[in-house]
Amino acid sequence: MKEIKRYAGVDFFRIPAAALVVAIHTSPLASFDAGADFFLTRVLARIAVPFFFMVTGQFVVSGLWDMQTGRVMRYVKKTALLYGIAMLLYLPAGIYAGHYQELTFADVLRMLVFDGTFYHLWYFPACITGICLLYLLSRFLNKKQVFAAAVLLYIIGLGGDSYYGLAKQVPFFADFYETCFSVCSYTRNGIFMAPLFFMLGVLADEHIPDDRRILWAGLCVSFPAMTEEAYLLRAFRLQRHDSMYVLLPVVMFFLYRLLRGRQIKGIAYVVPVSTRIYILHPAMILVVRAAAKVTKFTILTENSLVHYAAVLLLSAAVSLLPVIIRKRTGQMQKASAFGARAWLEVDHAALGHNVKMLQEMLPQSCKLMPAVKADAYGHGAVLVAKELQKAGVDAFCVACAAEGVRLRRQGIRGLILVLDYTHPQQFPLLVRYKLTQTVVDDVYAERLNRYGKTIHVHIGIDTGMHRIGVRSEHMEQILHICQMRNLSVDGLFTHLCTSDVMTERFVNYTVAQAQAFYHVVEQMQAHGYACPALHMQASYGVLNYPELAGDYARVGIALYGVLSTKEDTEQWSNCLKPVLSLKARIASVRTLYQGESAGYGIQYTAERDMRIATLSVGYADGLPRALSCGVGSVLIHGCLAPVIGRICMDQMTVDISGISNVRAGEEAVLIGRCGDLEISVCDVAKQAGTITNEILSRMGARLERVRI
Numbered sequence: 178m179k180e181i182k183r184y185a186g187v188d189f190f191r192i193p194a195a196a197l198v199v200a201i202h203t204s205p206l207a208s209f210d211a212g213a214d215f216f217l218t219r220v221l222a223r224i225a226v227p228f229f230f231m232v233t234g235q236f237v238v239s240g241l242w243d244m245q246t247g248r249v250m251r252y253v254k255k256t257a258l259l260y261g262i263a264m265l266l267y268l269p270a271g272i273y274a275g276h277y278q279e280l281t282f283a284d285v286l287r288m289l290v291f292d293g294t295f296y297h298l299w300y301f302p303a304c305i306t307g308i309c310l311l312y313l314l315s316r317f318l319n320k321k322q323v324f325a326a327a328v329l330l331y332i333i334g335l336g337g338d339s340y341y342g343l344a345k346q347v348p349f350f351a352d353f354y355e356t357c358f359s360v361c362s363y364t365r366n367g368i369f370m371a372p373l374f375f376m377l378g379v380l381a382d383e384h385i386p387d388d389r390r391i392l393w394a395g396l397c398v399s400f401p402a403m404t405e406e407a408y409l410l411r412a413f414r415l416q417r418h419d420s421m422y423v424l425l426p427v428v429m430f431f432l433y434r435l436l437r438g439r440q441i442k443g444i445a446y447v448v449p450v451s452t453r454i455y456i457l458h459p460a461m462i463l464v465v466r467a468a469a470k471v472t473k474f475t476i477l478t479e480n481s482l483v484h485y486a487a488v489l490l491l492s493a494a495v496s497l498l499p500v501i502i503r504k505r506t507g508q509m510q511k512a513s514a515f516g517a518r519a520w521l522e523v524d525h526a527a528l529g530h531n532v533k534m535l536q537e538m539l540p541q542s543c544k545l546m547p548a549v550k551a552d553a554y555g556h557g558a559v560l561v562a563k564e565l566q567k568a569g570v571d572a573f574c575v576a577c578a579a580e581g582v583r584l585r586r587q588g589i590r591g592l593i594l595v596l597d598y599t600h601p602q603q604f605p606l607l608v609r610y611k612l613t614q615t616v617v618d619d620v621y622a623e624r625l626n627r628y629g630k631t632i633h634v635h636i637g638i639d640t641g642m643h644r645i646g647v648r649s650e651h652m653e654q655i656l657h658i659c660q661m662r663n664l665s666v667d668g669l670f671t672h673l674c675t676s677d678v679m680t681e682r683f684v685n686y687t688v689a690q691a692q693a694f695y696h697v698v699e700q701m702q703a704h705g706y707a708c709p710a711l712h713m714q715a716s717y718g719v720l721n722y723p724e725l726a727g728d729y730a731r732v733g734i735a736l737y738g739v740l741s742t743k744e745d746t747e748q749w750s751n752c753l754k755p756v757l758s759l760k761a762r763i764a765s766v767r768t769l770y771q772g773e774s775a776g777y778g779i780q781y782t783a784e785r786d787m788r789i790a791t792l793s794v795g796y797a798d799g800l801p802r803a804l805s806c807g808v809g810s811v812l813i814h815g816c817l818a819p820v821i822g823r824i825c826m827d828q829m830t831v832d833i834s835g836i837s838n839v840r841a842g843e844e845a846v847l848i849g850r851c852g853d854l855e856i857s858v859c860d861v862a863k864q865a866g867t868i869t870n871e872i873l874s875r876m877g878a879r880l881e882r883v884r885i
C-alpha cells in the first residue's frame with residue numbers, strides 16, 4: 178500500500194525544470210529569433226535552478242531547524258559524492274576544451290568551491306557551500322533572521338549579476354565586486370544566490386494560507402514583471418550575467434506554492450531522473466555534436482531546435498535507462514509485495530463503518546478525535562489518518578510529538594493533540610507543525626510558557642487516574658495556567674479509568690470523575706474564562722457513557738473494530754467490525770516422525786508421524802510468544818492448525834496433520850477470517866493473557882500493510 182505523495186506537483190515539475198536547464202545550455206530558438214531565445218533561456222529558464230534549490234530547502238535544509246542535522250549532513254555528503262563523480266565524468270571533456278591549463282592553486286580552489294570544474298557543475302558546490310553557510314548562521318540566528326541574511330546576500334549578489342552595470346558606477350561597489358570576482362567568477366553561487374532559495378523552500382512548510390486564486394494572480398503579475406525587468410536590463414546593457422533578478426524570488430514563491438498543492442500519482446521515479454538529466458546533458462551535447470559530424474547529419478547541430486530536442490531526448494533516454502531496467506526486474510518486485518513473508522491487511526471499509534457507528538452514538542456536537550498513536554494501534558498511522566481525513570475527521574490524538582510531525586508531513590490537517598509529555602528541546606516541533614500539547618501538570622505548564630512562543634495546549638485534568646494532569650481540586654493552578662501569556666488553552670480533558678466495567682464500584686468512580694471535571698469547568702466559567710473544548714471519553718466512555726459526550730471523543734480501540742477483551746468485543750460485535758488481519762506465508766512443509774522433537778528447547782515431541790508447516794512470522798512481528806506450544810492456532814485452508822513448540826523470533830511451526838494438500842508459498846491466517854473460521858485479535862489477546870490494545874499496538878514493526 179503506497180502512500181500518495183503530498184508534494185507530487187513539486188516532484189512532477191522536476192522534469193520541465195530539467196528540460197529548461199538543458200535549454201539554457203543549448204539555446205533552442207537561436208536559429209529562429211534572438212529575442213525569443215533570450216526570453217526562453219535568460220528569463221523563463223531562470224526558474225529551473227532556484228526551483229531545485231527550493232526543493233532541497235524544503236526537504237533537506239529544513240532539518241537544520243527540526244533537529245535533523247543528520248539528514249542535512251547526509252545530503253551534503255551525497256552531493257559531494259555526486260559532484261566527485263560528475264567531475265571525473267567531465268574530466269576528459271574539460272581537458273579537451275583546455276579548461277585546466279596553467280592552473281594556479283587559487284584557480285583550482287575557485288573551480289572546486291564556486292565555479293564547478295565544468296560549466297554546469299557549479300550547482301553542486303553551490304548546494305554544499307550554501308548549506309554550510311546556513312548551518313553556521315542557524316547556530317546564531319533564528320529562522321527569520323537567517324532568512325533576512327539570505328535576502329541581504331541575494332541583494333549583494335544582484336549587484337554582481339544582472340545589476341552589475343549599475344553597481345559598478347559606485348567606486349566602492351566596483352572595488353568590492355572586483356575583489357569578489359577574483360575569488361569566484363559569478364555571484365550566482367552558494368553564498369549569494371542559493372541561501373535565499375533554500376530558505377524559501379524551508380519556509381514553504383510554514384502555514385501561510387494557500388488560496389490558489391491569489392497564488393495564480395501573484396504568478397500572473399510577477400512573471401511578466403520579471404520578464405519586463407530582464408528586457409529593461411538587457412536594453413540598458415546592465416547585465417554581467419543573468420541568473421538573478423529582483424523579481425525571481427517573488428515568482429518562485431508563487432510558483433512553488435502552486436506546485437505544492439498538486440497531486441499527481443506514480444511519479445516517484447522522476448526524482449533521480451531529473452538529477453541524471455542535469456548531470457548528463459552536457460555530455461549528450463558532445464555526443465550529439467560528434468554524431469552529427471560522423472553521420473554528416475548536420476541538421477542536428479545547425480538547427481537549434483532540432484539540436485535541443487536531440488540533446489533532451491538523448492539525456493532523458495540515458496537517464497531513464499536504470500528505471501527501465503528496474504521496471505523489468507520490478508515485475509518481480511511487485512509480485513513479491515504480494516509475496517510478502519508476513520503482512521497486515523487493513524480493511525478500510527470496516528474502518529469507515531466503525532467511524533460511522535461511533536459518530537451515530539454521539540450527539541452531533543461531539544466530534545471524533547481518533548487515537549492514531551502507536552502507528553494507529555498497528556494499523557499504520559498515515560494510512561488510517563488519511564482515510565479518516567477523507568471521511569471528514571479533522572482532529573487526531575497521538576502519543577508523542579514525533580508521531581504528530583509524521584502525520585503533518587504526510588498532509589494531515591486539523592487538530593493533532595499530543596497526549597504525552599514533550600521534552601522542551603522538542604518544543605520547536607510543536608510550533609512548527611502546529612501540534613497541540615497536553616499540559617501534564619503545573620510545573621510543565623511553566624516550562625511550556627517559558628519557551629516564549631505561543632503553544633496551543635489542552636490542559637489534562639487529573640480526576641482520579643493519577644497518571645497525568647493537574648489535580649482537579651487545584652483550581653488555583655488551573656486558573657494560573659489559563660493566564661499564562663504564551664499558552665493558548667484550547668481544551669480541557671480528563672481520562673476515565675474505570676469506564677470499561679459497569680459494576681457499582683466502577684460506575685461510582687466514573688461518575689465521581691465526571692463530576693470533578695464538570696466542577697473545574699464551572700469554576701473556570703465562574704472566573705470569567707470562556708469554556709474551551711472539553712473531552713472525557715475514550716472508546717469505553719463512548720459506549721458505556723454516551724451522556725458524557727463533550728466536544729470531542731478520543732476513540733481508539735473501538736475505531737479498529739474491537740474492544741479490549743473478547744467478552745466486550747462480542748457484546749458490541751453487531752456495531753463494530755475488525756479492521757486488521759495478520760497473515761503469513763508457509764515457508765516449508767515437512768514430516769515430523771514419531772518420537773522426534775521440534776523447536777527450541779525441544780518442547781514438542783511427535784506421538785505419531787505427522788505433517789508440520791513452518792510459517793514466516795514470529796514474535797518480532799508482534800505475535801506474542803505466549804502462544805507457543807499449543808496455546809495458539811492459525812488457520813490454513815479454513816482449518817485450525819495448532820502451534821507446536823516455541824514461537825521463534827521470525828518463524829513458527831504448526832501442526833497440519835489434519836489438513837490436506839498444504840504447500841509452501843500458501844498463506845496462513847493468524848488473525849482474521851479463513852473459510853468459516855475466524856481467529857480474532859481478542860482470541861490472541863486472551864491466549865497471551867493481555868488486552869487487544871497491547872497486541873495491536875505492538876504489531877507491524879516489520880510487516881507490510883496491504884489495504885483491502
Ligand SMILES: *Cc1c(COP(=O)(O)O)cnc(C)c1O
Pocket residue numbers: 548550596672714715716717731732733734735870
Ligand atoms: C490511548 C488513549 C485514548 C484512546 O483509548 P481507547 O481506549 O483505545 O479508545 C484516549 N485518551 C487517552 C488519554 C489515551 O491515552
